[in-house]
Amino acid sequence: MRYPLLLAALLPASLAAQTPAPIDAVDPMIGTGGEGHTFPGATAPFGMVQLSPDTDTRCEIRACYSHAAGYRYEDPTIQGFSHTHFSGAGHSDLGDVLVMPAVGTDVALDPGDPKQPGTGYRSRFDHKTETAHPGYYAVTLADSKVRAELTAGTRIGVHRYTFPAGQVAHLLIDLRSSLYNYPGKVLWSGLHLRPDGVLTGFRETRGWAPGRKLYFAMRFSAPLADHAFLDREEKVLYKGFQGPGRGSDALAEKLGRALEARLDFGVLSAPLEVKVALSGVDENAAVANLASEAGGFDAVRARTTAAWETALGAVAIDAPAPIRTSVYTALYHALLAPSVWSDADGRYRGPDDQVHQAKGFTFRSTFSLWDTFRAEHPLLTLVQPEQTNADVVQSLVASQQASPDGILPVWQFAGRETWCMIGYHAVPVIADAYLKGLRGFDADAALAAMVASADHRSYGGLGDYIDHGYVPIDKEPEAASKTVEYAFDDWTIARMARAMGKTAIADRFEKRASNWRNSFDAKTGWLRARLSTGAFRTPFDPTAINYGSDYTEGNAWQYSWFVPQDEAGLIALLGGDAKTVAKLDAMFDFDMSKVDYSHAEDIAGLIGQYIHGNEPSHHVAYLYAYAGAPWRTQARLKQIVDSQYKPTPDGLAGNDDLGQMSAWLVFTALGFYPVAPGSNQYVIGRPFVSRAVMNLPNGKRFTVVAEGLSDAKPYVGAVTLNGVPLTRSFVTDAEVRGGGELRFTMTAAPNRAWGSGTAARPYSMSMR
Template structure:
């Protein structure tokens, strides 16, 4: 009887283990199932739906072939034509580039010598329907109606995998067009070589947003090439090689064995030999790569788990978490080598080199999110910036394929480095990093000469003077914090003093930051706080005075005192959200989107503003407006982002804010409390610890914090520190439908 009982208990135990294992597997799969990569592919989101892995080197995705602002990623949901599938894409930027190494499967011989400047003249384009299109993390599928070919794409860290299924007995062919270009991009010099029956290689040099972009590639096919037509500059050439500004090739394959054709593609910024080295081994196949890609994404998404009965919230959240891990992208080859803008070949030793650093956007929330989720990658990104500094003797602004685009204002590699160091992230040379920060802010480029001379940038000497001054002041504050941490008191005193440059531009009569003349007295007149003039003859970058007058995250208390009192400050801040949404001017910036009053959630300068009520001791206003933004500016449709995704920033705002806290001052090591929307959320941190946020009674109506405890102890602060989160524990909120004006109202202690 005893043995029988033991036998039964063993069965029960084994069964329970199996159930638990299956449940865990289902949970992981469920996270991937919640992601909808089509969110942001409509409207002004500028995201792509194709296949990649977290921070992957390649982004294999469809290109519609249209050169227009809303096609910056190569794809827009409103379209119905595909021109091909290229291997490099930008996620949610406002400038279009890349779309390198285009491949398109077809079923007939086409004339590649046709000259044309629009996609209408492309002989290999095809109609498609969203009804026969699917996208999941690491996988994309579409049916091309014209050639009747089903296309499936997946990717690993450095290899793209294509699977083409042709109609039975159809001719199996592929076009590779290295002259294909959209938006800012233009091919300068390209080359194709048919190396053997299964392999082609080549390169594509181009200019655009990245002025010196060199991409080398290799493509291996599962079937032997039976016939080929090679062209150079729209002329057929003999032999297996072609070189010119525009080269292309059409390849034909044997159709007897199967209707499927597989292609593997790898790239390199250095050489075709490195591209071959980057190519996954012969043993790797499409289905294996697809499964591995899904598993990698499962792991990446499982760093945060949320519980809510509202499925749409899960979809928005996990899609945001997905988008927040697309960029920056791996840039160095498997052997560590990568090309710099000056054509120097460098080697990343003991770190991964990253490119696509959209720092004006991502320093606000995307990079702080990565300090929680991927601190190792954060140190790699800092090392990537320092490698750039080694060459330029200045830190990067916005790098694409190792090229400095100098796009946007400020030097926001500085807060990213300061944030990493102050949060205890290791793996980079702190002294070198500080010298890079200091040297950058003491040089004379991009208006810093004026900033040093006047203490601010006069509007009559440089456009966008207000935005640039405010952002340099913040960068100075970050340098000061780094100096203080390293015991450099003289540097600390210098930069902390200069970080108050915002005081020069505040107009107490209007409550706005305004352009000031070099005489130190005269304001830029006439003044209309709603006026926008996109990137020229303006005091504000991609916005107006309403949106840009609040960027003093480093010293909100002093900023409030400039207004005169908490009451005046909160009245003006509340008016930002309730003012009419009229934007005046004949050249209004398209980036001003997602308007709530004059608050523009579709562009980054607004992202911290709703959290500033906390510093004025009225946190219930932060809770109201954060909830309102979460509720109105994100949804599950292709138009689900209210502005450019900008390499993860728009999504990182959602990830943080939906959890209930946000890095209002990104390099402070503190997060302002907002309004959590999930019943329970858990951050699974390195070292095995978890930080759990519970929101008792939370609902779409119950978004006000009534009370809170941290690890069982009453918690009445409107902020929580990075170190408190890293220690793990439980932050428990009780939520209600009416504001509790006593909770957190006494401000920071």
């Protein structure tokens, strides 16, 4: 099924003819400048391989933050092409198995200085020679005149290098190169040249993921004329003995901590194709993955293009080019993670560093859960086949079962836990999927994993939280944020347990879901950190943002709103609708001239104290609806979309965070947003596209129409669902998934009455 064709059938012929297909509306360059931290290279949907250029891999701690994805649009040189990248992460790692073509007799062995183009093996390049599409990237390396093209399958990447005629062709493989690199990051690595000419190898690194193992296999379209395996490490007291052979050319194996391979092909008469497979299991498994995806560059590219057309066809959008480009690129970015980690045969290396067999599912990793539980995973339930979401749930549960600590992933990649960020947000991901009807996994095991995670007393102050109802700041940093995030996660456990008929669990966690109140200072109206004594910690400054403070990457302005399960309860504590609306307005309109957050990473995209570049703010614009003022939500959304998203390299106001920043835009553009995953409700905002047809996983279609949409008509005058007026400010998942049409009538002036009544408001615990 090719959705673009379906879409064309639904649109007037004239419009269809001039509207590019979704895949052509995607611009992978968006986010590669500014704060987005995305990469421009080639990848398949949820692919294990992200084959992409790196422009700078140097790293001193925190100085490398800007190059978390390896490539920055403003950089003048490319260092090489490596096979693994995060899309929009705040921390980084990866950048594995860097490949760089070279010509001539003198092959440089060091990358050179990024600040001095022309040094080392790096090459200058011109953006005019660059092409980036889903699954395809190309650039001309100005120094060597080599045309480099990249494509990728699920577990493979394919390079195609066209060398200048008559030039001697080489490839340099630099196993020292890495993102967030620093001395000592490579623990061990190896290179093996097999009798059939396949190059295999591995690397163990310590970085964001401790003790990560990655294996690769590489097949070349032309025979090796010669090769050298080099160990560039110096100053090692005792390396052991040299292997056989008096020249490195004779070696079949090289082990060390600073390895490079120089591969020599002589003068080639055709472009050189390099097909590379990855595996987390071992080198033989990488060889098997290499064989599992047939064909050369063009065949792989064609398959991946088709896969992208299918995936992006989940939503057919009619909108002007700028916003259409932004939304399709956002959808593209939302379909990169959680990425495949198990091999073609189902084996994968899990959180315990052991090899496991996935049975009946594909193991996925790269779980940025503190970010993605919010909108990324809810989006996947609407735009991806049921199997994708079942894979996610089964991977999370399998990870818990193999975790040395017996808890669900927090921030996991390559099967390894990083302990980055807070909460147990795999819990709302599983609960939301289950409550929306996802089956095909062992719900009892999933619930057990959720409860085990929520009851793990030694994790992030949970023991005190369980005993006292809040996390005390004198015992655990970021205690205020932890208390409210735990309470939300607990509520989702209660919801799922209730649906499963597990009353005792439901009752216990429903009680815990109110724990947010224990850290809320009703007198001042702020969420605040409390000491073990029960007193709120002083001094208190709601604008302070510091690492290890009372909050996580934020302050009281953002975190005081984190009660997705009970915004009505919060509104009551704040003194009612009017005071809540005023406080929300005060947040957006805060005078920032005297505040400096330049010391903090991940604080970007500021509209007053609303920080769109980071996740704690993401639901806040929708909270006006809970206070009976959805027209204010509509206004704020326009303010955010206009200022925070652009179809340009610097078009993302903050880290894309493995799709969360993008999923926010996809939902918001469609006119609704999942403020409280687990509630089965989407809060209505306002659409940013004239028309969108969601081709749902169940085969039904849900259409959004925005009549009269224009900059001059930014407000929602009226809403109908399947032709019947809709007076509440939310739609349910059952309504969306049931198919039909949500029709907005856009107006120049706000309709302050619509959605203002108490009964019209989205779910809150306190309401029931």
